[in-house]
Amino acid sequence: MNETAKPIVSIAHVTKQFPGVVALADVSFDVRDGELHSICGENGAGKSTLMKILSGVIVDYEGEVFLKSKSMKFAGTREAEAAGISIIHQELNLVEQLSAAANIFLGREKRTRFGFLDDHEMELAAEKLLAELECHISPRALAGSLRVGDQQLVEIAKALSLNTDILIMDEPTSALTEAEVERLYRVIERLRQREVTILYISHKMDEVFRLSDRITVLRDGELVKTLDCAATSPTEVTRLMVGREIEAVDFGQPRQAGEVVLEVDNLSLPWPGHARQWRLQDVSFQLRSGEVLGIAGLMGAGRTELLECLFGASEEVPQGCILLGGESVSFRHPSEAKAAGIAMVTEDRKRLGIFAEMSVRENISICTLQKAVQAGLVVPAREQTFVDKIVDRLRVKTSGPESRITSLSGGNQQKTVIGRWLLTDPQVLLLDDPTRGVDVGAKAELYRLMDELCRQGIAIILTSSELPELLTVSDRILVLSEGVLTASFDRSEATEHKIMEAATVSARK
């Protein structure tokens, strides 16, 4: 690749704000014609937002995007495709009920002289495109019946039929088998021979270093650096990816962990119909009372699935052994876990946590309303008493327990959900990314709350997308990568860099 190759895409001072968050802050870099340019960064670094801007999914942003030196402002994905930019999303976008050929030509169907669909012509063209991509499927096969790897190639074929010269691939290998990954690499090589410029999003270092010409690292929505692949190393890139800042919280005295309350032995969670076969594979660890066990891992590493297994909420039945207080347990419904003293604050607060139609009071008392019952009826005064206690203890900011839960800020909503579970007197508290969508001040409050709970003897498992958060709050940190436990650190030896290395290692055997 020629150093002086002209940029095909120039991103100039692009800023994108979502309510409360800056997703991209003044990002500028060039993509050279014909290169494979990788974009790396942690969860939430702004990779996807940037790609959505380039592909016309996000249309309102500040700054400018130049395509072949011309300033472009796409009004939608159609316009971006017409200009030669296609994107292969991580979640594939095929109409499952239509054939591969019909998907490739969706919206641009070939027609006969009489205006009817020309299926024959489309199937021939599709077959040619697919053969070129080593995809040996019938163009008449329904997209839904294809393996994920083949579906992806159908999308790539669609991009080729559009005469795409810039192809964006968002973590394309995340759902592929080993053989499919190798085939994808060959397809990428062929695309490069056709002089297609590829923007490659991934956090797997071996892939990035195998394929890229250059690498751009994003962190917290800011551009850290653009590097030549030949002149850098995986260690340097992971070092650049980490280093987010959070508010410092001082917890005073170090905590003392007590005895083991939860022991997980060779826990595996099957994943039927997926190339990886296992969402979790042979995970083992111990949890002591009075400690915070952090679980790190990138998107799709299996953090949520692990907590769901412990809480009896997983869709499939997990294999392996879970010991709670020395006794083997296997919960098949969250109510059983709740009765045994496990509580879980779910990841997606809006979808899985709060009851939007209900008041703050009703949201807090939902798990423990039975405590307020006398002669079969709920006594409002009793319910009020323990709700008030929690509101005070967690310092929930609300105009009153009767206000709608949706009138609270994200942090206060999260506190009500945590409060709901504290009322069940849990031994083990599972917190799945509890600070997502919570502002900085409220985050620090949640950290202090976790510390306080630990000191009262509760054992906490915390997952987070933010490494500094894990490093601040946790006593120990486990790292998951693709469902496999790849590392375990004590707080004293853990660094963001070490964790990131363990999280980006390809764990597949």
Add this chain to the structure above:
Amino acid sequence: MGFASKYRNEIGLLVAIICVVGFTLIFNQSYLTAPEINVKNILHQTALLGIFALGAAMVIIVGGIDLSSGSVIVFSASICALVLMACAPVDESTGMPQTDQIVGWSPVLLAIGVTIVVGLVIGTLHTWLITVVQLPPFVATLASLVGLRSFAKVLNPAVSKALGSEVTKVRADAESFVLLSEWWVALTVFLVLAVGCYVLMSHTVCGRHLYALGGNEEAARLSGIQTDRMKWLVYSIGAVTASIAGILYLAKIGAANPATLGVGYELNAIAAAVVGGCSLRGGIGLIPGVMLGVLFLRVVIDAINKVVPKGSDDFQGMIVGFLVVLAVAVNEFRRQGGGKKKQFFPGSLGVAVIPILSLVGASVLFVMYGNTAGIVTFFSVLAILTAWKITESAAAKR
């Protein structure tokens, strides 16, 4: 939340009921000349519809739907009548069971007991189809809607023949059973059930869990609520209330005819629940609202009966349809924040809908009052809606 904002819907319904009654008073003398008969009649009808509307409403509150009530009513009525027949003394000369010869309460109580168990069985079957087979509630209860009526049609002649009777319409005219046709019996049953449902929904843990399930099923499950048990409870209540209504309809009419009894009643019940403030999205709805919704529906239907000169029965469906659209539209409008400017006739769809609405209005007035009324209505509705569209398009452009 204060009283006024919590019960806003109920207060609105009360006002609406008073308005409709006032309207009927102006156009018809019957309320003044025979108040007692009218009140009894309306209350009887309200109670009968209300009994299974309570069940329908609870299913809607947990985010489901029960389309089967009408057929459960006729099926339960058939079962009840068949049990009565089986208990009846046989006429020695013809060999036919004489239901009017039944003495005492025990056969009647047996029939009622068996019928309620049948309701429970239907509800349990629905729950199994929905939670285990994972059919959408719409499909599971639609199957019952179609299937149970047909089942009753087959069952009635077969069983009554086996019992020695020749009739296809299964009769139930035992003296003690006919007592159940009194208006105050239905009203008492309705009020008792309504109080029970109100206490269950608003003052027990179970009720709170039902609202939670309706509002966010996944969050409810993750809060440790046994969502499948909750569903069994409401679908059983839905079917059992329909069975109870079936018994009372049987007592009122005296025979269970699968071809006519309870046709379309499930939609009246759903309509009453929706008019009463239940959201089809689940999680919202109060029992007092449902009771007022039923009363409102019956008062409106009664008003039509009084005011419309001919064929008033046939107008019921239109009225119910119109009220449901209106109630849901008002609720949606409120949910979306009301204050926002909303275009009701945007673009070409708006252009197409204006003459359609004018035609509908004109047709109704035409059949009621003849040519002139139809033509006048058509053009006035057309003019009003066109003016509406022009102003709203102008406002949108600005």
